[in-house]
Structures are given as C-alpha cells and as structure tokens.
Amino acid sequence: MVTATKSKAGDIRLGATLFAARALVRLSGVLGDPFADLLRGQENPYPVHERVRTMGPLHRSKLGPWVTASHPLINSILRDKRFGIRTSDGKLPSAQLKDVPKLDVSFLELDPPDHGRLRRLVAPSFGPRTIERFRPAIQRACDDLLDELDHHDTFDLMDQFATRLPLAVVGELLGIGDDRWDEFLQHGAVIGATLDGVSSVKFAKQLRVSLHELEIMFGELIDQRRTDPRDDLTTALVQARAEEKLTADELLNIFGLLAIAGSETTANLIGNGTLALLRHPEQWEQLRDNLDLAPKVVEETLRYESPVQQSQRVPHEDVELHGTKIPANSQVVLLIGAANRDPEVYCEPERFDIHRTDVPDHLSFSSGIHYCIGAPLARLEGDIAFRALATRMPKLKLSGDPKIRRSLVIRGLRSLPLSAS
Numbered sequence: 001m002v003t004a005t006k007s008k009a010g011d012i013r014l015g016a017t018l019f020a021a022r023a024l025v026r027l028s029g030v031l032g033d034p035f036a037d038l039l040r041g042q043e044n045p046y047p048v049h050e051r052v053r054t055m056g057p058l059h060r061s062k063l064g065p066w067v068t069a070s071h072p073l074i075n076s077i078l079r080d081k082r083f084g085i086r087t088s089d090g091k092l093p094s095a096q097l098k099d100v101p102k103l104d105v106s107f108l109e110l111d112p113p114d115h116g117r118l119r120r121l122v123a124p125s126f127g128p129r130t131i132e133r134f135r136p137a138i139q140r141a142c143d144d145l146l147d148e149l150d151h152h153d154t155f156d157l158m159d160q161f162a163t164r165l166p167l168a169v170v171g172e173l174l175g176i177g178d179d180r181w182d183e184f185l186q187h188g189a190v191i192g193a194t195l196d197g198v199s200s201v202k203f204a205k206q207l208r209v210s211l212h213e214l215e216i217m218f219g220e221l222i223d224q225r226r227t228d229p230r231d232d233l234t235t236a237l238v239q240a241r242a243e244e245k246l247t248a249d250e251l252l253n254i255f256g257l258l259a260i261a262g263s264e265t266t267a268n269l270i271g272n273g274t275l276a277l278l279r280h281p282e283q284w285e286q287l288r289d290n291l292d293l294a295p296k297v298v299e300e301t302l303r304y305e306s307p308v309q310q311s312q313r314v315p316h317e318d319v320e321l322h323g324t325k326i327p328a329n330s331q332v333v334l335l336i337g338a339a340n341r342d343p344e345v346y347c348e349p350e351r352f353d354i355h356r357t358d359v360p361d362h363l364s365f366s367s368g369i370h371y372c373i374g375a376p377l378a379r380l381e382g383d384i385a386f387r388a389l390a391t392r393m394p395k396l397k398l399s400g401d402p403k404i405r406r407s408l409v410i411r412g413l414r415s416l417p418l419s420a421s
C-alpha cells in the first residue's frame with residue numbers, strides 16, 4: 001500500500017528536496033507564472049484561474065506542464081482515449097519525490113486494461129440501489145454527530161462533523177468494526193490530508209505511521225471476511241482475490257483508495273456548502289423552508305467550490321489541441337475548479353445560486369473512464385448532511401473566521417467555527 005524509505009538520511013534528503021522544490025515554485029511565481037502561484041496554494045485561487053484563462057485555452061507553464069482552465073477542453077481531454085494517467089514507461093508524470101511516503105491509490109492512477117479490471121470489481125457496490133441501502137446508516141451517523149454538538153455553544157464544523165461523517169460512511173462501507181473506529185478516524189484523517197501533497201518531514205513521518213497502521217487494520221479485516229463472509233464490499237473483494245482476479249497488493253490498495261477518495265472530498269463538500277449557505281442567508285432560509293432543495297445545494301456547491309480543484313492527464317501519442325502540438329508523455333494539468341466557473345459555459349459563474357437550472361454538468365466528479373465511482377454516495381451524504389443541519393440547527397451562524405486550506409488540489413476549510421443558537 002505504501003512505498004517509501006525510512007531513515008534519518010532519507011528524512012534529511014526529503015527536507016532538502018522539499019526546500020528546493022518550494023524555491024523553484026517561488027521563483028516561477030515571481031516570474032509571473034500562474035501555475036506556480038497555484039502550486040504555492042492560494043486562499044482564493046479564482047483570480048489566478050482568470051489569469052490562466054487570459055493566456056488562452058491551453059498554455060505551457062514555466063515549470064513544464066501544460067495547463068488549461070477551459071471547461072470544454074478539460075471535458076474533452078478527460079473523455080479522450082489518447083490521454084491516460086501514466087507515461088509510456090508506466091510512471092506518473094509528476095515525478096514522485098524520493099523518500100516521500102506514497103499511497104498507492106489503485107485504479108485511480110492506472111490506465112486500461114488494469115484500470116477497468118479493478119474498477120469492475122468495485123463498481124457493483126456503488127450502484128444507486130446498493131448505495132441507497134446505506135441511507136439509514138448515514139442518517140444514524142449524522143444524527144449521532146449532531147447529538148454530540150448539542151452540548152456545545154460553539155463548535156468547529158470541519159473537525160466535529162464534516163470530516164467525521166464521510167469517514168464513518170467509508171468505515172461502514174468497508175465494514176470496519178466499532179472497536180477500530182477511533183483508530184480508523186485518526187489514521188484516515190492523516191492519509192486524507194495527503195491529497196494536499198506532503199509538504200514537511202514531520203507530516204511524512206506521521207503519514208508513514210498511519211499508512212502502516214491502516215495496512216495492518218485492512219489486513220485483519222480481509223482475514224476476518226475470509227473466515228466469516230458477509231454481504232458487503234470487503235467480502236466481494238476477498239472472493240475476487242480467491243478467484244485470482246487481483247493480487248494481494250491490489251486488494252490492499254483498493255482499500256487505501258476508498259479511504260482517501262471518499263473522505264476529504266466529501267468533508268469539503270459539506271464544509272464548503274455550509275459556508276456558502278451562511279454567506280448567502282436568503283438561500284439558507286430557502287433550504288430551511290424547503291428541505292427538498294438539498295440536492296440543489298449539493299450540485300451548486302460542487303460547481304462553485306469544487307472540492308477537487310485539479311487533475312492531470314498524459315497524451316499517449318503526440319496530439320494537437322487548439323493548434324498547439326502536445327508531445328506524447330507531456331503532463332497536462334486540468335483545472336477543474338476553474339472549468340466549473342468558465343464564463344463560456346456558466347452565466348455569472350462567480351454567483352452561488354442553488355436555483356441554477358441551465359447548468360451543463362460540472363466536472364467536480366471528473367468525466368470519462370475515471371468518473372468518480374463514489375458520486376452517488378457523495379451526493380447522498382451531502383443531501384443527508386445539509387437537510388440535517390437545516391432541520392436541527394436552523395439558527396446556525398459563523399462564530400469566528402473560517403480558515404481556508406491553501407492547496408493546489410483541494411478546495412476546503414481547515415476550520416469552520418459555528419454557533420447553533
């Protein structure tokens with residue numbers, strides 16, 4: 001599940017490499033490269049997206065990759081069979097820093113045919129009917145967390161609700177027992193944060209420990225299901241392993257992928273949506289008066305503050321896009337968060353409006369063969385969470401300044417201090 005060396009020398013090398021990488025990014029930022037500015041992490045990335053847009057549908061960053069903010073172009077690249085995830089030598093394009101612990105996120109970072117072989121093993125557990133079976137468990141987890149908050153005058157929505165609910169759901173999906181619950185929450189939160197990248201030696205050490213502990217936990221869960229099969233995703237995967245449809249490592253990596261892909265992302269959907277509603281009180285009131293607006297809150301939040309801000313693709317052959325030749329194996333950065341505010345596609349894209357009707361699909365769940373397999377589950381979680389907040393905390397308001405994460409990949413909050421009375 002994890003590849004990394006662990007030594008004092010390795011840590012020193014890692015510290016030096018991170019320092020050098022930061023210096024290069026800073027320098028390119030000073031030279032006016034918008035992608036370098038995004039790499040440094042922005043509290044408000046949208047003005048930088050606009051700078052990217054003014055450079056045309058596709059431009060080359062001084063740091064190497066091609067970058068696009070265009071909705072139609074990103075959508076077509078994501079669906080284009082000439083593009084994939086890995087270069088022709090099987091590597092990921094953004095060179096992995098040596099000594100950084102790296103979570104293997106299974107088929108998210110694989111091309112066909114392995115991508116399809118592994119995705120097909122998981123897909124039946126994410127169909128709308130199967131997902132609907134989780135509704136009572138999600139509602140229960142949501143109610144339990146909100147019951148806890150009843151005892152607090154003020155609380156941090158991110159720490160005490162938004163990050164916990166999706167982890168509870170992934171725990172339920174994989175069948176992690178109550179006795180391991182706190183442990184899963186603690187280590188799950190650490191690996192969830194890797195979507196931001198590894199920016200310090202301290203975090204790299206923490207990550208190594210959490211990856212190791214989760215590997216042990218998942219290994220034990222797999223052994224349990226071997227002897228005591230149930231009607232769940234873990235049992236289905238264990239059976240597929242017995243039929244040699246995947247290797248032991250591939251099985252473990254799927255657990256890692258589900259733990260990482262479903263937690264941080266959904267937490268930020270809940271946090272971003274709550275903040276947007278509180279900053280647009282008339283829409284918060286409308287939701288309180290009509291809970292059936294919750295799915296619209298989910299969709300508009302995904303568009304307006306996309307929890308995943310960017311993805312990457314690699315052309316497997318030389319391609320020409322908008323008259324520009326992109327050589328095979330180049331890195332192409334797709335700014336999903338910018339595509340969702342593309343004025344060519346959305347009317348007044350900077351406006352948060354849960355009543356939008358004429359919106360084409362946002363790209364927050366990607367597109368093409370890597371389209372988010374957990375989208376129905378994330379939508380259900382968001383729906384339940386927004387309904388529950390509006391019902392149980394009608395007087396919800398900010399009790400302090402929200403703290404925004406500065407990240408290239410993730411759009412979300414570090415904390416959202418709120419009061420319910």
Ligand code: HEM
Pocket residue numbers: 107108109119170257258261262263265266269306307308311312363364365366367369370371372373374375377378
């Ligand atoms: C609001 C919440 C979520 C957002 C915004 C989100 C976003 C995404 C995006 C953008 C991708 C594709 C990345 C790319 O094309 O390079 C993706 C893939 C994936 N997501 Fe989600 N996701 C969310 C929730 C979930 C949940 C709840 C799960 C499962 C528990 C999940 C599991 C996956 C998996 C397994 C993939 C890999 C699909 C593939 O490569 O074929 N996601 N997600």
